[in-house]
Amino acid sequence: MSKVRVLVGTKKGAFILTADGKRKNWEISGPHFAGWEMYHLKGSPVDPNRIYASQTSGWFGQIIQRSDDGGKTWNTPGSSPEELKGEGGFPKGESNKFVYEGEPGKHLWYDGTQHPWEFKRIWHIEPSLTDPDTAYAGAEDAALFKTTDGGKTWKELAGLRQTKSHLWQPGAGGMGVHTILLDPKNEKRIFIAISAGGCFRTDDGGKTWKPITKGLKSPYELPDPDAEVGHCVHRIALHPSKPGVLFMQKHWDVLRSDNAGDQWNEVSGNLPSDFGFPIDVNFNEPETIYVVPITSDSLHYPPEGKLRVYRSQTGGGEWEPLTKGLPQKDCYVNVLRDAMAVDSLDKCGIYFGTTGGQVYCSPDNGDTWSAIAQHLPAVYSVEVQTLK
Amino acid sequence: MIRVVLPFHLRNLARVGSEVELEVAAPVTIRAVLDALENQFPVLQGTIRDHGTLKRRPFVRYFACKEDLSLEPPETPLPEAVVNGSEPFLIVGAMAGG
Numbered sequence: 325m326s327k328v329r330v331l332v333g334t335k336k337g338a339f340i341l342t343a344d345g346k347r348k349n350w351e352i353s354g355p356h357f358a359g360w361e362m363y364h365l366k367g368s369p370v371d372p373n374r375i376y377a378s379q380t381s382g383w384f385g386q387i388i389q390r391s392d393d394g395g396k397t398w399n400t401p402g403s404s405p406e407e408l409k410g411e412g413g414f415p416k417g418e419s420n421k422f423v424y425e426g427e428p429g430k431h432l433w434y435d436g437t438q439h440p441w442e443f444k445r446i447w448h449i450e451p452s453l454t455d456p457d458t459a460y461a462g463a464e465d466a467a468l469f470k471t472t473d474g475g476k477t478w479k480e481l482a483g484l485r486q487t488k489s490h491l492w493q494p495g496a497g498g499m500g501v502h503t504i505l506l507d508p509k510n511e512k513r514i515f516i517a518i519s520a521g522g523c524f525r526t527d528d529g530g531k532t533w534k535p536i537t538k539g540l541k542s543p544y545e546l547p548d549p550d551a552e553v554g555h556c557v558h559r560i561a562l563h564p565s566k567p568g569v570l571f572m573q574k575h576w577d578v579l580r581s582d583n584a585g586d587q588w589n590e591v592s593g594n595l596p597s598d599f600g601f602p603i604d605v606n607f608n609e610p611e612t613i614y615v616v617p618i619t620s621d622s623l624h625y626p627p628e629g630k631l632r633v634y635r636s637q638t639g640g641g642e643w644e645p646l647t648k649g650l651p652q653k654d655c656y657v658n659v660l661r662d663a664m665a666v667d668s669l670d671k672c673g674i675y676f677g678t679t680g681g682q683v684y685c686s687p688d689n690g691d692t693w694s695a696i697a698q699h700l701p702a703v704y705s706v707e708v709q710t711l712k
Numbered sequence: 713m714i715r716v717v718l719p720f721h722l723r724n725l726a727r728v729g730s731e732v733e734l735e736v737a738a739p740v741t742i743r744a745v746l747d748a749l750e751n752q753f754p755v756l757q758g759t760i761r762d763h764g765t766l767k768r769r770p771f772v773r774y775f776a777c778k779e780d781l782s783l784e785p786p787e788t789p790l791p792e793a794v795v796n797g798s799e800p801f802l803i804v805g806a807m808a809g810g
Contacts, residue, residue: 400755
């Protein structure tokens with residue numbers, strides 16, 4: 325029988341939740357890396373036992389961890405007992421070395437001046453769809469790094485920051501590459517998103533990039549209606565069967581593109597608020613998408629204190645609230661951009677975590693929900709692996 | 713031997729106890745101790761000092777013999793009590809975070 329493994333990154337450690345395909349009875353392991361901020365964990369689609377994790381701290385910086393046994397044991401890449409045998413050495417610190425290529429340069433700062441690029445942390449790790457040793461890492465300050473040796477060493481794909489990066493500016497949460505989408509039908513094509521840099525695409529494996537922001541409107545933050553960069557994109561998502569169709573939750577507005585980001589159209593429709601962070605696509609239905617409306621940019625909690633996931637089965641425009649099993653009063657949590665995921669079972673499971681430490685699961689496309697963890701630290705990220 | 717006390721999270725990362733001992737050739741400076749520490753435990757590279765610049769991370773502090781050495785130049789010689797091993801060199805996570 326199939327199983328699911330949910331990887332949860334929180335403000336104070338990582339947790340791994342497992343269940344069989346019914347997704348009713350859950351076991352929780354953790355905290356892994358107790359006390360550290362775990363921005364993101366994600367497994368390789370090629371080798372599900374290989375999981376990459378971003379462990380970070382305001383005190384001690386960035387650490388990359390890797391598990392090769394499904395999260396039971398962890399090592400900084402290059403430091404497993406096997407790799408050290410016969411070497412007479414100790415773990416190497418290269419796996420946490422993220423150095424910008426060349427002169428780091430400057431970006432726009434809050435006061436309108438130019439500010440030097442400074443590496444702070446890795447927000448998101450996206451393992452390759454074909455090679456377990458290859459992965460991409462999205463950094464704050466915004467840049468994209470790549471490893472081809474299982475995380476032992478990382479090299480910047482510096483072409484991204486040649487794309488008007490002097491006009492990128494940190495959002496309130498920092499200026500990080502938070503979304504990395506790999507096109508399953510075109511290995512040279514990658515989409516990334518940055519708050520508040522915008523949304524970009526490469527068609528040559530990361531050498532050159534172009535902004536894909538036509539149709540985005542940010543009248544208060546970016547008075548120039550033709551601004552190519554600087555949009556506060558919160559999240560983008562695609563369905564593997566239709567990678568040319570993108571969905572976006574922007575600071576305000578929910579949008580879709582039917583041509584790989586060349587043109588965006590708003591599909592906020594009847595949402596109670598089109599502000600929010602995550603957006604995701606049902607694994608079995610490429611036109612069924614999910615968002616979690618948040619009251620506003622000033623009020624980061626659900627409208628009316630009701631935690632509602634909204635589902636559109638028409639690829640946007642028409643939305644329905646999903647409430648069964650979710651708190652419908654006195655709920656003032658947020659759901660962060662990397663904290664929603666879907667599994668690939670026949671009845672698609674939808675998962676999301678809150679800043680209040682709950683992780684919710686719907687085993688039936690969003691129709692009903694239950695909390696599968698209730699008292700974790702603030703949830704930063706949720707990923708799910710479907711295991712055969 | 714130079715004794716170095718690590719903060720909780722770095723002990724866990726390096727998989728050591730609260731104190732480690734290092735061989736450090738004279739002159740025993742802040743930089744020499746940190747170089748030796750990172751050489752023996754490379755997983756600590758980047759956690760105390762930035763990779764590229766080797767500048768002390770903002771929320772890491774250095775103490776020895778009840779003195780705060782955090783703002784001293786890296787070439788600063790450490791007190792004799794640290795050099796002869798009667799006192800440890802302390803690496804501390806600064807109180808911060810509110």
